[in-house]
Amino acid sequence: MEAERHEIVVIGAGVSGIYQIKRLTDLGIDAIVLEGDDDMGGTWYRNRYPGARFDSESYTYGYSFSKELLDEWHWNERFSAQPENLRYLNYVADKFDLRRHMRFNARVQTMIWDDVEHEWTIELQTGETYIARFVVTSLGPLSMPTLPRYDGIDEFAGESFHTYHWPKEPIDLAGKKVGVIGTGATGIQVIAELADKVGELKVFQRRPNWSSPLNNGPISVDEMAAIRDRYDEIFTNCSASPGGFEHVPDRRGFWNLTAEERIETWDKLYQQSGFAILAANFLEIFFDEKANQEMSEYIANRIRDRVDDPEVAEKLIPQDHGFGMQRLPLETRYFEAYNRDNVHLVSLADAPIERITANGIQTAAEHHDLDVIVYATGFDAITGGYDRIDIRGVDGQTLADKWSESPRTHLGALTHGFPNMLMVAGPQSVSGSTNFPRAIEIGVDWLTDLLVHAREQGATRIEARLEAEQHWVEEVVRAHEKMLFRRSKGWFTGYNSNVAGHQEGKIRYQAYFGGSPKYVAIIDQAAADGYPGVELV
Ligand code: NA7
Secondary structure (H helix, E strand, O other), rough: OEEEEEEEEOOOOOOHHHHHHHHHHHHHOOEEEEOOOOOOOOOOHHOOOOOEEEEOOOEEEEOOHHHHHHHHHHOOOOOHHHHHHHHHHHHHHHHOOOOOHOOOOEEEEEEEEEOOOOEEEEEEOOOOOOEEOOOOOOOOOOOEEOOOOOOOOOOOOOOOHHEEEEEEEEEEEEEEEEOOOOOOHHHHHHHHHHOOOOOEEEEEEEEOOOEOOOOOOOHHHHHHHHHHHHHHHHHEEEEHHOOOOOOOOEEEOOOHHHHHHHHHHHHHHHHOOOOOHHHHEEEHHHHHHHHHHHHHHHHHHHHHHHEEEEEEEHHHOOOOOOOOOOOEEEEEHHHHHOOOOOOEOOOOOOOOOOEOOOOOEEEEEEEOOOOOEEHHHHHHHHOOOOOOOOOHHHHHHHHHHOOOOOOOOOOOOEEOOOOOOOEEEOOOOOHHOHHHHHHHHHHHHHHHHHHHHHHHOOOOOOOHHHHHHHHHHHHHHHHOOOOOOHHOHHHHOOOOOOOOOOOOOOOOOOOOOOOOHHHHHHHHHHOOOOOOOEEEO
């Protein structure tokens, strides 16, 4: 079979791939998207579990690039759910006629760089081959789900699946005994949603997570009209905030207020929507241990207020990390789920899982009979999507080898030794720590400008300079070092117990935590200076 040639191949048709192909084809560049799944949408195509929804305000999550699109689309809820989110992405693709540039069931298996011809050879699992001058990876930071490594996992006789692979066809859970393993952002959404729909729900919790109310609600036609009038202001606000939200940090100074005034502030934040409780909080809670402890105690008391059984409440309060030190799950009546007779918390800290059996889960204390097991056990975050492709750069070096300890990039966009591979939302970009689409648009626009610049220069090979990469890695490490969360486990620090090679306590520097405005200032400066960190040949 002869290879198909394109100037640019984009890998992944999720939120970032959709915008990337729009930009490239608008410029008249010959580009296609290869997507491993049988349809587009990425995260929102896959995560069909009950309760899956944004925890960014819907109208700050949507694309900002088209005024017409902003005027046409009505978000029905403040935090829109997966079916509507997928409809939205399809609407965008159809409106701009992007599907014709997408190939589905096109899972990339290998990418090999030819340093003579200056092009990538991309082979799919199907054996089909593509050749491209440039590759843009938009693989998604959470596209590699991970299952626990328990014995017996394949022996379970009932239905079991990772939340990422929740079946497309509706499944009837009424009256069933369901076990959920994992209490991250996903677990907390799915548990709250399933509690009153199943016969019995057992929650297998290894470590509790801090969580606070999402405070979702419908958006009326009038409210949506008011949002539309405000879109310019909304996106300006998002671009000025570290996390890409409308919420702005409280800069009155934690220690300038009395303890009562702080509680009054938090009582209000607890009623606000989305990440206000983090992003509109005092900045000190992220840097100052004492401030963080006081905040954590406040949230612990809210949990105690909401959970009837004091013993269960204590088990739901994290002891090993402070509030906001791991990715904060947002919840809707999650804690109240534990007040139901059919919901039971199984603390794995007291009795770990020993194995999965044909009909349930065996812990060190007892056997739990189950009809269905739901694995809400997270992802090999940010670099997982890269590791599953065999990517070979200059002199046959593999990317997996280069990044085995921790990724190394120039501005989260390029990596030395792998010319002409450009990453949207790559490791060490700001995407891992912010409202995702806001950072995506920034990343795609920057990469597109770089590609245009390279074409104008007649360059056929662009590569991050080693010194520039070293410099950026140091900047990423410095930003981590300022944050209290560097001591916590979880995907912010690149740790996943289910991934071979990850070591507890050893940080993988996967995201830039210096905040969006600073990141944008740095990458804009690099562009204005003619990309000094990139060698063009
Ligand atoms: P997370 O946040 O990584 O959470 C995974 C959860 O699964 C977490 O509670 C883990 O406990 C638990 N887990 C993982 N492996 C095991 C094993 N082997 N046994 C028991 N429990 C386990 O993933 P999510 O999908 O919830 O969220 C990912 C992102 O998706 C989120 O940040 C949003 O951006 C959307 P642990 O805490 O590690 O002890």
